Amino acid sequence: MRRDVRNLNHVFEPDSIAVIGGSPATGKLGHVVLKNIMDASFQGKVYPVNPKYREVLGLRCYPDVHSIPGKVDLAVFAIPAEHIPSVMEQCGRKGVKGAIVLSAGFGEIGRKDLDEKLSKAVKKYGIAMIGPNCLGALDPSKRLDTLFFPFYKLGRPRIGEISFATQSGAVGSCIVDMAAHFGVGFAKFASYGNALTIDDADLVEYFGSDPRTRQIILYLEGTKDGRKLFEVMKKVGKKKPVIVLKAGKTAGASQAAMSHTGNIAGNYTAYQAAFRQSRVIEANSLAELFHVVNAFSQPLPKGRRVAVLTDGGGLGVLSADAIEAEGLQLAQLSSETEKVIREVLPQYGKVGNPIDLIADSGPEEYRKALDALLADPNVDSIIVIVLFQAPALDSSILDIVISASDQRKKPIFAVAVGGDYTAESRKVWDRYGIPSYDSPDFAVRALKKFTEYSLLSQKKK
Amino acid sequence: MPARIPEFSLLEKHGIRLIPYGIAKSEKEAARIAKRLGYPVALKIVSSEISHKTDYGAVKVGLKNEERMLAAYDDIMESVRGHRTSGMLVQKMARKGLEILIGGKKDPQFGHMVVLGLGGVYVEVFRDISARICPIRKEDVREMVMELRSNPLITGVRGIRPIDIASLEELMVRVCRIMVEEDIEEMDLNPVVFDERGYDIVDVRIRRGV
Numbered sequence: 193m194r195r196d197v198r199n200l201n202h203v204f205e206p207d208s209i210a211v212i213g214g215s216p217a218t219g220k221l222g223h224v225v226l227k228n229i230m231d232a233s234f235q236g237k238v239y240p241v242n243p244k245y246r247e248v249l250g251l252r253c254y255p256d257v258h259s260i261p262g263k264v265d266l267a268v269f270a271i272p273a274e275h276i277p278s279v280m281e282q283c284g285r286k287g288v289k290g291a292i293v294l295s296a297g298f299g300e301i302g303r304k305d306l307d308e309k310l311s312k313a314v315k316k317y318g319i320a321m322i323g324p325n326c327l328g329a330l331d332p333s334k335r336l337d338t339l340f341f342p343f344y345k346l347g348r349p350r351i352g353e354i355s356f357a358t359q360s361g362a363v364g365s366c367i368v369d370m371a372a373h374f375g376v377g378f379a380k381f382a383s384y385g386n387a388l389t390i391d392d393a394d395l396v397e398y399f400g401s402d403p404r405t406r407q408i409i410l411y412l413e414g415t416k417d418g419r420k421l422f423e424v425m426k427k428v429g430k431k432k433p434v435i436v437l438k439a440g441k442t443a444g445a446s447q448a449a450m451s452h453t454g455n456i457a458g459n460y461t462a463y464q465a466a467f468r469q470s471r472v473i474e475a476n477s478l479a480e481l482f483h484v485v486n487a488f489s490q491p492l493p494k495g496r497r498v499a500v501l502t503d504g505g506g507l508g509v510l511s512a513d514a515i516e517a518e519g520l521q522l523a524q525l526s527s528e529t530e531k532v533i534r535e536v537l538p539q540y541g542k543v544g545n546p547i548d549l550i551a552d553s554g555p556e557e558y559r560k561a562l563d564a565l566l567a568d569p570n571v572d573s574i575i576v577i578v579l580f581q582a583p584a585l586d587s588s589i590l591d592i593v594i595s596a597s598d599q600r601k602k603p604i605f606a607v608a609v610g611g612d613y614t615a616e617s618r619k620v621w622d623r624y625g626i627p628s629y630d631s632p633d634f635a636v637r638a639l640k641k642f643t644e645y646s647l648l649s650q651k652k653k
Numbered sequence: 654m655p656a657r658i659p660e661f662s663l664l665e666k667h668g669i670r671l672i673p674y675g676i677a678k679s680e681k682e683a684a685r686i687a688k689r690l691g692y693p694v695a696l697k698i699v700s701s702e703i704s705h706k707t708d709y710g711a712v713k714v715g716l717k718n719e720e721r722m723l724a725a726y727d728d729i730m731e732s733v734r735g736h737r738t739s740g741m742l743v744q745k746m747a748r749k750g751l752e753i754l755i756g757g758k759k760d761p762q763f764g765h766m767v768v769l770g771l772g773g774v775y776v777e778v779f780r781d782i783s784a785r786i787c788p789i790r791k792e793d794v795r796e797m798v799m800e801l802r803s804n805p806l807i808t809g810v811r812g813i814r815p816i817d818i819a820s821l822e823e824l825m826v827r828v829c830r831i832m833v834e835e836d837i838e839e840m841d842l843n844p845v846v847f848d849e850r851g852y853d854i855v856d857v858r859i860r861r862g863v
Contacts, residue, residue: 414762415762416762417762418760418761418762418763418764419762419763419764422763422786450704450839450858450860451756451758451839451840451841451858451860452754452756452776452777452841452843453754453756453757453758453768453839453840453841454756454758454839454860455777456756456768456770456776456777456780456782457756457758457766457768457782457784459760459761459762461760461766461768461782461784462758462760462762462763462766462784462786463762463763464784465763465766465783465784465785465786466763466786468785468796468800469785469786469793
């Protein structure tokens with residue numbers, strides 16, 4: 193691992209932060225970011241650096257980095273681009289190993305000269321630099337938060353095991369906000385902006401070796417060095433699930449192609465190939481990204497055979513259609529399972545899959561059926577559909593599904609379609625790590641990707 | 654010194670077997686080659702100036718005997734009059750079977766890659782392709798086949814025998830190697846006609862890097 197990539201520890205888990213350009217003026221970036229670092233209850237030392245002030249937000253302010261008495265792990269830059277290379281050089285001499293450059297005004301507006309000076313300073317000292325032109329980083333477990341969005345507008349995720357790198361600050365911040373809303377926990381987040389030195393591949397590699405990260409998300413528009421990203425994804429993909437949302441799929445097909453291949457296989461084809469070869473799971477939309485991310489709270493399925501348990505026939509049929517369309521299989525239930533179902537529903541003639549418990553079934557019927565399916569050797573995964581609207585069901589059904597999932601025997605995906613009551617109920621599942629979906633096809637599509645990932649990792653071990 | 658088709662020579666150099674052919678400079682020579690290959694044959698003008706040969710009427714296929722072959726020869730020479738040509742390709746007619754496209758491309762971000770799809774019009778209409786970054790192994794080719802929506806046509810379906818997948822695997826792995834070793838920008842083997850016993854590579858296009 194490159195020296196500066198290793199030094200990303202100083203970005204995500206610093207003991208001390210200098211905010212270059214920290215300011216008492218409320219409109220300034222240096223004010224917002226400093227305030228957010230403090231509001232997030234960062235536990236280490238915070239040093240505003242600004243020659244204009246003696247004190248900012250109740251903290252002693254330093255005229256330059258050298259005047260700071262103790263060591264500094266991370267420098268967050270909120271000053272105009274012109275001044276950054278020389279201050280970075282000072283940081284290097286001071287022994288700073290992590291940097292986040294929030295400021296814009298570099299290569300993206302044609303200032304390649306500033307890019308050159310900045311990367312020279314950074315490389316000289318092996319500083320891990322995120323940016324420039326980015327949102328910075330989050331590490332909820334360290335209460336590190338350099339995002340310059342106010343807390344009341346943009347939620348922050350709880351502590352978790354997902355690390356997320358994003359090329360776009362805008363999409364990144366939306367995903368962070370959504371994660372907070374859905375109760376999805378994060379280990380680390382970085383918006384890498386122009387990726388002048390630390391790029392997509394470096395972050396994936398770092399997350400791959402980070403002990404607190406168990407799942408990696410990447411939002412990508414384009415990469416500068418596909419080969420490097422490919423090699424890193426192949427390495428990390430063996431250890432941890434990597435889920436990518438790739439934007440910009442249509443552009444890039446070669447204009448001057450002379451061959452059929454050149455015409456039909458655009459740049460996105462190469463990305464797709466790279467994802468497949470490295471076991472990276474591709475989500476096709478923001479919504480699907482979360483659908484797939486949530487699936488990973490469940491144990492991996494051993495095969496494609498799905499059992500569908502429902503108290504609403506129609507939703508079972510919709511699931512069966514989606515299972516067929518996505519290339520999964522409806523499980524052939526074992527005779528033991530059939531026996532249990534017949535005991536549960538004596539009026540039943542033939543027991544099929546989907547298992548339709550019909551609307552007057554209560555939580556107890558669900559419990560028995562779920563236990564049978566968890567024990568059924570012909571079943572690899574379970575989709576449990578709950579019609580919260582039905583009068584026979586009370587909220588104890590939530591607990592029954594959670595208990596079944598807690599056995600960690602097979603993946604259980606929950607589906608509940610409806611309005612406010614249903615949505616509120618699903619939230620309980622979300623908090624307990626039951627992936628739940630408001631449409632059967634969402635559940636099936638996520639299960640398909642989860643299953644493919646599982647089969648591929650079994651095969652290539 | 655017999656005329657050469659550089660694309661063919663490149664593949665041959667790497668041990669890829671093309672459908673039997675010869676290059677004729679005259680009608681007499683064409684007749685001799687056709688007799689050696691056995692009828693039916695196909696004729697195709699060899700010319701670096703004409704890229705869409707079919708549109709030009711510079712390709713004639715399914716020529717069953719010498720008489721028809723010679724007539725086709727004249728027709729082609731007539732339709733390419735005024736263009737620089739370097740001979741007439743006489744090819745044995747390809748077997749009947751499944752037309753497959755095997756392609757290669759150098760992607761600006763990821764480097765060399767190979768592409769597999771159904772040949773003919775299917776590939777452009779349905780865009781049913783699978784791609785891999787080079788190098789690949791035979792297992793990758795098997796995965797690529799399964800990724801195609803049209804995979805039953807390859808692996809066998811009611812009344813259609815599966816094609817010779819082992820030779821497809823070997824060919825794809827070789828194409829990948831050529832892409833990298835020769836630093837090729839774009840390549841089409843299209844169509845390659847497969848049946849259960851093997852394949853015939855009918856046409857090749859290659860663009861080298863500058």
